[in-house]
Amino acid sequence: MTTNDINQKINEVIAEMKLVYKNDSRPWIIGYSGGKDSTVVVQLAFQMLESLSPEERHKPIYVVSSDTLIENPIVLGYLNEASKLINEGAKAKGLPLYAEMVHPDYDNTFWTNIIGKGLPTPTSIRFRWCTERLKIKPSNTFIEEKVKENGEVIVLLGVRKAESIARKIRIENRAIDGYLLTPHGSLQNTYVYNPIVDYTTDDVWRTLLSNNGVTPWGGNNNELFALYAGSDAGECPFTITKNAKGEVDSPSCGNSRFGCWICTVVKEDKSLTGFIKNGEEWLMPLLEFRSWLLSIRDKHEYRQQYRRDGNHYYKRLYLEDLPMIDELTLNKSYIFKDTETNKEYIDLRNTSEDLESGSRESTDKEKIFLELLPLSSNYKLDETKIFDKDSKPYVNVVGYGPFNFFGRKEILRKLLETQVIMSEYIDFPLITIEELEQIDKIWDDEEDLTRRSLVDIYYEVIGEKLPWHDFKKPIFDSETLGTISELNKQFNLSDHLINKLLIETNKSKHFTNKTVLDKSISKVLNQRYLHKSIVEEIENDN
Incomplete structure (x- = not known):
C-alpha cells in the first residue's frame, strides 16, 4: 500500500466519522487502552474534530482509559503521559475532547479482594472474577453516568475483523445491515461504533x-511501536461486553503486552517476560512475586476449607485415582506428613520409594489432605460415603475456600517487600493507601482481634x-489475646x-437491645x- 493509498483510507474513515458525529447530539466515548488500535481511533477522531468548524464541534468526545491499579508500570506510564498530551493538545486547539482515567472502587480492587477478602487468584476463564470487577464495572459505570446526563451515548471501539476469525464472526453477528451503529451488548441506551472495523494490521x-x-x-x-516490537503484542479492551449466556466476550488480556503485571490467568506472563528480555530487568521483582503468588494458591496452609459465606463444597475424587491396598484402605506408602501444617496427606504422584529414588516433587494439586477425606478409621474410607459403587465409585473431598488470615498477611507482607525493592527503580506503589485502608476495615470486621496486623506489617516493611x-x-490487651x-x-x-465471635460481640457491646448481637452470633x-456431618446426613437421606 502506497502513502496515497493509506491517506485515502484515512480520509474515507474521517469522512464517515464526520457523518456519524454531526448526525446527533449523543456524546462519544472512546475506549483508549494505549494500544495500537485504540490509538488509531483517538487519532482519527482528533483529526475529524480538527477538520470541523468550531460551530460543528457541538458535542464532547471522552477518551477514557481503564487503570486496573495492577497495570504494567511501563504501559501505565506511557498511558498516563499519552492521556496528558491528548488533553493538552485538544485544549490548545479548542477541541471538545477530554482524556479521563477510570479505576475500580477501592473496596473492589484486585488486592482488596485477595488480601482483604481472601479470594483465590483467578486461574481460568471460568474463574476470572478480575475482568468483571477491574475493567468492566469501572468503564461501564462511566458510560452509565454519561447516559444519565445525556439520554444516550455512542461508544467507539478499536475492534477489527482482521484481528481474528472469531472476532470477525462476532462483529458480523452484531452488525445491523445498513447501519453503522449497533446496540451495546449489555448497556441500555448505549450504541457501539467501530470506525476501523475493516482496517488490517498494516493499515x-x-x-x-x-x-x-x-x-x-x-x-x-514511534514510542508505541517500540512497546510492541519484539514481543507478543495485544491490548486489553476498554469495555468488555457479555454475550447472551453471561460469558465475558473477550479473550484474557494476560498474554499481551498490555495486560496486568500480576495476571494469574495464564501460566506464562508474556507481558513481563517480554519487557525483561528487551532489557527492562528492573521488572524482575514483579515476575518473581507473581510466580510466588501462583505457587501458594493451592497450598493447604494458605487456604480455608469453606467459603466466605461459611458454606463448604465438595470435589469428586474417584477411587481409581486413589492409592489403595484393598477396597477401602489407603496405601500408607503414599501418605506423608506436611512439615508446615503437621497434617497428613496423600501424594497421588509419588510413593515413599519414588521420593527416595529422586522422583520429582508433586504439585500441591496432587496432594489430598486426609482431613478433607471421609475416613471412618485409621486410613480407611468411610464406606457409607462412597457413591456410585456399581459403576465408577468416588468419594467427595472438601474443597478449598479463600485464603486464610495467615495467607492474606503473608501476601501483603511479600507484596510490600516487593514494593520496597521496586522503589529503587521507580516511584510506583504496588498497592495504594486507599486499598490498604479498605483491607484494614475488612480485617477488623472479620478476623483481626489485635486490630493492628495491617498497620504493623506496613510499618515493619x-x-x-x-x-x-x-x-x-x-x-x-496483649495478655488477654495470649490467653x-x-x-x-x-x-x-x-x-x-x-x-x-469475639468481634461480633464487641460490635454490639454498647447496645442495650441484644437482638442484633443474637442474630449475628447465630449467623x-x-x-x-461447622455442621458438616449433620448436613451430610441430611443430604444423604435425600
Missing part, C-alpha cells in the same frame, strides 16, 4: 506512523506509619471462629462448615 501501523509518527496532539507513535497507625486499638490463643489450642478451637454459629 493500523501505516496510519500511526504516517507524518513520521507524530500525533495530532504532539505525541510520537515500609518503615513508615499509615495515617491511621496511631489510632488503632486492640479489642483486648485466648492458648485456650484455642488447648480445646482445639478454630482461631477464625473464636475471633469472629456465625450456623455456618454450614
Whole structure:
C-alpha cells in the first residue's frame, strides 16, 4: 500500500466519522487502552474534530482509559503521559475532547479482594472474577453516568475483523445491515461504533506512523511501536461486553503486552517476560512475586476449607485415582506428613520409594489432605460415603475456600517487600493507601482481634506509619489475646471462629437491645462448615 493509498483510507474513515458525529447530539466515548488500535481511533477522531468548524464541534468526545491499579508500570506510564498530551493538545486547539482515567472502587480492587477478602487468584476463564470487577464495572459505570446526563451515548471501539476469525464472526453477528451503529451488548441506551472495523494490521501501523509518527496532539507513535516490537503484542479492551449466556466476550488480556503485571490467568506472563528480555530487568521483582503468588494458591496452609459465606463444597475424587491396598484402605506408602501444617496427606504422584529414588516433587494439586477425606478409621474410607459403587465409585473431598488470615498477611507482607525493592527503580506503589485502608476495615470486621496486623506489617516493611497507625486499638490487651490463643489450642478451637465471635460481640457491646448481637452470633454459629456431618446426613437421606 502506497502513502496515497493509506491517506485515502484515512480520509474515507474521517469522512464517515464526520457523518456519524454531526448526525446527533449523543456524546462519544472512546475506549483508549494505549494500544495500537485504540490509538488509531483517538487519532482519527482528533483529526475529524480538527477538520470541523468550531460551530460543528457541538458535542464532547471522552477518551477514557481503564487503570486496573495492577497495570504494567511501563504501559501505565506511557498511558498516563499519552492521556496528558491528548488533553493538552485538544485544549490548545479548542477541541471538545477530554482524556479521563477510570479505576475500580477501592473496596473492589484486585488486592482488596485477595488480601482483604481472601479470594483465590483467578486461574481460568471460568474463574476470572478480575475482568468483571477491574475493567468492566469501572468503564461501564462511566458510560452509565454519561447516559444519565445525556439520554444516550455512542461508544467507539478499536475492534477489527482482521484481528481474528472469531472476532470477525462476532462483529458480523452484531452488525445491523445498513447501519453503522449497533446496540451495546449489555448497556441500555448505549450504541457501539467501530470506525476501523475493516482496517488490517498494516493499515493500523501505516496510519500511526504516517507524518513520521507524530500525533495530532504532539505525541510520537514511534514510542508505541517500540512497546510492541519484539514481543507478543495485544491490548486489553476498554469495555468488555457479555454475550447472551453471561460469558465475558473477550479473550484474557494476560498474554499481551498490555495486560496486568500480576495476571494469574495464564501460566506464562508474556507481558513481563517480554519487557525483561528487551532489557527492562528492573521488572524482575514483579515476575518473581507473581510466580510466588501462583505457587501458594493451592497450598493447604494458605487456604480455608469453606467459603466466605461459611458454606463448604465438595470435589469428586474417584477411587481409581486413589492409592489403595484393598477396597477401602489407603496405601500408607503414599501418605506423608506436611512439615508446615503437621497434617497428613496423600501424594497421588509419588510413593515413599519414588521420593527416595529422586522422583520429582508433586504439585500441591496432587496432594489430598486426609482431613478433607471421609475416613471412618485409621486410613480407611468411610464406606457409607462412597457413591456410585456399581459403576465408577468416588468419594467427595472438601474443597478449598479463600485464603486464610495467615495467607492474606503473608501476601501483603511479600507484596510490600516487593514494593520496597521496586522503589529503587521507580516511584510506583504496588498497592495504594486507599486499598490498604479498605483491607484494614475488612480485617477488623472479620478476623483481626489485635486490630493492628495491617498497620504493623506496613510499618515493619515500609518503615513508615499509615495515617491511621496511631489510632488503632486492640479489642483486648496483649495478655488477654495470649490467653485466648492458648485456650484455642488447648480445646482445639478454630482461631477464625473464636475471633469472629469475639468481634461480633464487641460490635454490639454498647447496645442495650441484644437482638442484633443474637442474630449475628447465630449467623456465625450456623455456618454450614461447622455442621458438616449433620448436613451430610441430611443430604444423604435425600
